[in-house]
Amino acid sequence: MADDFHAVDLFRRIARDDQLITDRQRVSGYAVDGILPKAVLFPESIEQLAGMVRLASQENLALVPWGSGSKMGIGNPPSRLDLVLCTERLKSIIDMDTANLTVTVQAGARFREVQQALAGEENRCYLPVGDFAEPGGGKICSNRAHKGCFIPLWPLHASTATMGGIIAAKSSGPMRLLYGQPRDLLLGVRYVAATGEVIGMGGKTVKNVSGYDICKLLVGSAGSLGILCEMTLRLLPLPESRNTGLFFFNGLEEASDFVEAFFRSGMFPAAVEIINRRAWETLALQEAEAPKAGKYLVAVALEGFAEAVDRMASEAGRMARESHAIHEHLLGNEAHGLFWDSYSNIASYLYETESNTASIKMSYPISRYGAIIRDAEGAAEEYQLGYAFTAHAGSGICYLHLFMGRESPDTLERAAGAIRKLMGCCGRAGGNVIVQKALPKLKQMVPVWGLPREDLVVMKRIKEEMDSQGIFSPGRFVGGI
Amino acid sequence: MGIEDVISRLKEIVGEEYVLTSDMDMTLYGYDASQEKGRPDAVVLPDSTEAVSRVVSLAAEKGIAVIARGSGTNLSGGTIPTKGGIVIHLSRMNRVLEIDLPNRTATVEPGVITLDLQNELLKKGFVYVPDPASQKVSTLGGNVGENSGGPHCLKYGVTTNHVLGAEVVLYDGSVIWTGGTNQDNPGYDLTGLIVGSEGTLGIVTKVILRILPAPEAVMTMLAIYDTIEDASNTVSAIIAEGIVPATLEMMDSVIIKAVEESVHAGYPLDAAAVLIIELDGLYDGMERQTEKIVGICKRHNVRRFQVAKDETERARLWAGRKGAFGAVTRLKPSYMVCDGTVPRTKLPDVLNRVMEVGGKYGLLIGNVFHAGDGNLHPLILFDERDEEELAKVRKATSEILRICAEAGGTISGEHGIGIEKLQEMPLIFSEADLEVMRRVKRAFDPEGIFNPGKVVPGPA
Numbered sequence: 001m002a003d004d005f006h007a008v009d010l011f012r013r014i015a016r017d018d019q020l021i022t023d024r025q026r027v028s029g030y031a032v033d034g035i036l037p038k039a040v041l042f043p044e045s046i047e048q049l050a051g052m053v054r055l056a057s058q059e060n061l062a063l064v065p066w067g068s069g070s071k072m073g074i075g076n077p078p079s080r081l082d083l084v085l086c087t088e089r090l091k092s093i094i095d096m097d098t099a100n101l102t103v104t105v106q107a108g109a110r111f112r113e114v115q116q117a118l119a120g121e122e123n124r125c126y127l128p129v130g131d132f133a134e135p136g137g138g139k140i141c142s143n144r145a146h147k148g149c150f151i152p153l154w155p156l157h158a159s160t161a162t163m164g165g166i167i168a169a170k171s172s173g174p175m176r177l178l179y180g181q182p183r184d185l186l187l188g189v190r191y192v193a194a195t196g197e198v199i200g201m202g203g204k205t206v207k208n209v210s211g212y213d214i215c216k217l218l219v220g221s222a223g224s225l226g227i228l229c230e231m232t233l234r235l236l237p238l239p240e241s242r243n244t245g246l247f248f249f250n251g252l253e254e255a256s257d258f259v260e261a262f263f264r265s266g267m268f269p270a271a272v273e274i275i276n277r278r279a280w281e282t283l284a285l286q287e288a289e290a291p292k293a294g295k296y297l298v299a300v301a302l303e304g305f306a307e308a309v310d311r312m313a314s315e316a317g318r319m320a321r322e323s324h325a326i327h328e329h330l331l332g333n334e335a336h337g338l339f340w341d342s343y344s345n346i347a348s349y350l351y352e353t354e355s356n357t358a359s360i361k362m363s364y365p366i367s368r369y370g371a372i373i374r375d376a377e378g379a380a381e382e383y384q385l386g387y388a389f390t391a392h393a394g395s396g397i398c399y400l401h402l403f404m405g406r407e408s409p410d411t412l413e414r415a416a417g418a419i420r421k422l423m424g425c426c427g428r429a430g431g432n433v434i435v436q437k438a439l440p441k442l443k444q445m446v447p448v449w450g451l452p453r454e455d456l457v458v459m460k461r462i463k464e465e466m467d468s469q470g471i472f473s474p475g476r477f478v479g480g481i
Numbered sequence: 482m483g484i485e486d487v488i489s490r491l492k493e494i495v496g497e498e499y500v501l502t503s504d505m506d507m508t509l510y511g512y513d514a515s516q517e518k519g520r521p522d523a524v525v526l527p528d529s530t531e532a533v534s535r536v537v538s539l540a541a542e543k544g545i546a547v548i549a550r551g552s553g554t555n556l557s558g559g560t561i562p563t564k565g566g567i568v569i570h571l572s573r574m575n576r577v578l579e580i581d582l583p584n585r586t587a588t589v590e591p592g593v594i595t596l597d598l599q600n601e602l603l604k605k606g607f608v609y610v611p612d613p614a615s616q617k618v619s620t621l622g623g624n625v626g627e628n629s630g631g632p633h634c635l636k637y638g639v640t641t642n643h644v645l646g647a648e649v650v651l652y653d654g655s656v657i658w659t660g661g662t663n664q665d666n667p668g669y670d671l672t673g674l675i676v677g678s679e680g681t682l683g684i685v686t687k688v689i690l691r692i693l694p695a696p697e698a699v700m701t702m703l704a705i706y707d708t709i710e711d712a713s714n715t716v717s718a719i720i721a722e723g724i725v726p727a728t729l730e731m732m733d734s735v736i737i738k739a740v741e742e743s744v745h746a747g748y749p750l751d752a753a754a755v756l757i758i759e760l761d762g763l764y765d766g767m768e769r770q771t772e773k774i775v776g777i778c779k780r781h782n783v784r785r786f787q788v789a790k791d792e793t794e795r796a797r798l799w800a801g802r803k804g805a806f807g808a809v810t811r812l813k814p815s816y817m818v819c820d821g822t823v824p825r826t827k828l829p830d831v832l833n834r835v836m837e838v839g840g841k842y843g844l845l846i847g848n849v850f851h852a853g854d855g856n857l858h859p860l861i862l863f864d865e866r867d868e869e870e871l872a873k874v875r876k877a878t879s880e881i882l883r884i885c886a887e888a889g890g891t892i893s894g895e896h897g898i899g900i901e902k903l904q905e906m907p908l909i910f911s912e913a914d915l916e917v918m919r920r921v922k923r924a925f926d927p928e929g930i931f932n933p934g935k936v937v938p939g940p941a
């Protein structure tokens with residue numbers, strides 16, 4: 001114990017008082033699965049962060065990175081924990097090169113703030129034209145009508161999430177249907193390795209095959225291989241037009257029929273989500289938007305050229321009616337953004353009202369979204385748990401939130417039973433289940449990363465090569481990595 | 482046990498006729514589409530994962546190098562046996578195992594020719610997007626090995642964005658699956674690491690690819706320019722206007738002339754540059770987007786603008802682009818293609834500097850490239866029998882890659898490092914960065930049997 005205090009004190013040499021907190025009360029806000037770190041560090045530069053990692057490595061202290069904390073529920077409880085390293089002060093936008101369609105941000109930058117900054121930015125293209133020799137001149141903007149770019153992603157907890165957390169947790173979202181996942185957007189990264197060295201990979205080009213694609217390795221590595229410091233992401237120009245159709249159904253059958261027909265029609269929606277009533281109730285929709293009855297909502301996001309968006313909206317309406325939708329509503333350009341913003345926070349809203357929610361992410365081959373939802377509902381009902389779900393219908397993903405209520409051996413056992421059952425269902429369909437948030441006790445009762453796969457051997461060797469001492473988030477990752 | 486015994490064991494595994502050892506064969510398999518040469522000890526043509534696994538186990542037991550080979554069209558020396566060893570030629574593993582339309586996946590063996598899969602899918606109204614210009618001969622395994630790009634990757638991304646999973650034979654002969662038909666799997670993205678690893682981490686024996694419904698409408702345009710600046714400014718301007726076309730390809734005058742002589746694509750001989758611009762998606766709004774593009778081209782002094790009226794015209798416009806590498810061999814017997822990639826806003830500047838390098842060494846350079854991605858392809862034309870010229874070419878190549886690196890770009894956008902660009906890796910990576918890559922290599926291949934001497938240079 002005395003040794004530990006000594007070790008933490010060493011950090012005072014490289015951190016100011018306000019960058020190192022040790023008092024129990026403040027530290028308790030940074031507990032990881034109920035385990036308190038001995039100190040929380042707030043680096044303000046990459047060099048300082050690297051110094052902290054070097055010191056942690058010398059002293060063999062276990063360190064867990066922390067962005068805004070929105071996804072700290074993912075993973076096993078750490079096998080040991082000394083330090084939490086919070087990236088919130090590394091929050092600058094380093095480079096907004098909208099003409100090149102890239103942005104470079106620090107890990108602690110909040111997604112929402114980056115997105116806001118990009119939306120207002122003109123897509124200037126500084127083109128050298130005519131006389132190159134002219135000092136300072138010879139550069140023009142194109143004669144453009146267009147303004148604004150965006151990171152084509154709408155991750156969970158979009159209003160608080162940091163860029164580092166989104167990448168580390170490979171947090172995608174509804175729009176992955178059209179725009180892809182974080183792995184498709186991350187072009188470059190600077191991170192601090194377990195050796196304390198700053199490593200740089202990739203850069204500002206959309207194509208890059210120089211050496212191994214280490215960016216891919218870091219996406220979703222959940223703080224087990226290095227601390228992300230800077231990331232370069234691919235952007236898109238803001239779509240000319242946006243709209244969202246809300247279609248309500250009484251039965252899952254009808255909802256699925258509609259989704260099926262819409263996919264088969266060759267349309268390119270940005271997102272197609274199926275959610276249940278409990279989930280949409282958190283959204284505080286207006287009277288005109290949502291009906292009193294109805295069990296399922298299919299929300300269709302449409303983004304692109306005006307004519308294409310209009311046509312998709314009208315075809316979606318027609319198909320929804322053919323599938324017996326009981327209510328439909330088009331949100332229009334303005335409300336579209338607001339809707340998806342609050343949509344990304346459904347989990348947070350539920351956590352505020354329901355106690356001890358266990359959340360899981362189920363993944364299936366994409367054509368099986370109907371089955372995935374039926375299995376989810378079936379399991380929740382069998383184990384008598386209240387629930388809400390949101391499913392990315394076109395991507396084979398369903399988030400299920402199970403409301404445990406009061407923590408007791410009985411509720412824990414029921415939640416664990418439902419999760420185990422769904423692990424079986426997903427496994428048989430060639431998919432899997434990953435726990436997103438659960439009480440530490442519940443985490444001990446189920447494999448939080450799902451059932452081990454044969455590729456785990458290689459993952460373990462990678463961890464061994466990259467962090468042999470095991471200082472980065474020890475025990476939290478897949479297979480106890 | 483000498484090589485003779487290894488060869489007889491190989492024959493037991495794949496059958497006598499599928500082990501090649503003749504002097505002629507060893508010479509042929511010592512080449513690929515790069516300027517490098519080597520020589521294997523034996524070539525095997527397995528037809529199953531199990532056979533590949535047994536060959537790898539044998540090689541591991543004997544400490545012999547294993548080099549995976551598709552069609553050998555890579556441009557970086559990726560399939561050159563630098564230290565002898567066994568070439569595993571995957572051409573017999575060329576079955577399309579499953580096309581699963583509801584799940585939007587195709588599962589294939591690595592020896593399937595890219596275009597063969599694409600043609601089969603198109604009949605069903607689907608596409609597999611990555612389309613290297615070599616798609617008629619390249620294999621999907623090779624595309625995975627190099628993380629290949631192509632003209633349509635601007636909007637849709639390169640090979641890695643379309644690979645969902647892979648069956649991989651590891652260094653000890655064991656077989657694993659990474660990824661899968663479902664899209665989110667726990668753990669590290671090993672699929673993402675395997676793609677682009679140039680056969681140095683394992684041998685891919687099956688791949689699950691993402692397929693997409695074919696777009697309802699395609700609009701292909703040709704814009705002809707009197708200066709290369711105008712053409713490259715058009716590229717940036719289109720994107721700044723909020724349009725991301727499926728394709729933005731550029732060719733300069735050297736290429737235009739060579740192409741016209743060989744494929745008669747209808748490009749004017751005196752043009753300084755042409756752009757191929759393609760939009761795809763729903764019909765709705767496409768006309769208006771085309772109008773917008775015409776406007777942008779006009780503002781940048783386009784000489785002539787042409788929209789392909791039908792599929793035949795479209796094919797003709799494309800024939801020029803796809804036949805470009807072949808066409809330049811009319812001018813000089815050999816070419817060296819640099820693959821540097823820069824932020825697209827740096828294109829005009831970097832292009833100028835590339836041409837200056839050509840001037841400095843007295844070398845003829847043609848440019849045919851994925852302009853929208855900032856992916857240059859200066860083709861340095863030369864005669865490899867002329868030692869002196871070859872030396873100049875190597876110097877010029879290195880200088881061009883340095884220019885790309887200095888512009889904030891990278892030394893390879895889609896062709897890979899292989900052995901050809903090993904020396905230039907320090908231009909963009911520190912020793913610590915390279916050490917991270919060596920760690921990845923060790924994690925997959927601790928004995929170093931897979932494609933030795935490629936991708937990552939040894940410690941300084």
Ligand SMILES: Cc1cc2nc3c(=O)[nH]c(=O)nc-3n(C[C@H](O)[C@H](O)[C@H](O)COP(=O)(O)OP(=O)(O)OC[C@H]3O[C@@H](n4cnc5c(N)ncnc54)[C@H](O)[C@@H]3O)c2cc1C
Pocket residue numbers: 513514548549550551552553554555556559560571591612613614615618619620621622623624625626627628629630631632678679680681683684685686806807895896932
């Ligand atoms: C005329 C011409 C035009 C070209 N145009 C383009 C273009 O537009 N875009 C582009 O990106 N490239 C292009 N290329 C380069 C080349 O065609 C691509 O790199 C292609 O993907 C190589 O495929 P291949 O089957 O020939 O692979 P090979 O050259 O045989 O192998 C490529 C690499 O992959 C490895 N490999 C092969 N199979 C496997 C396997 N099963 N498992 C693991 N590793 C494996 C090999 O070891 C090697 O390192 C062009 C080449 C030519 C000659």
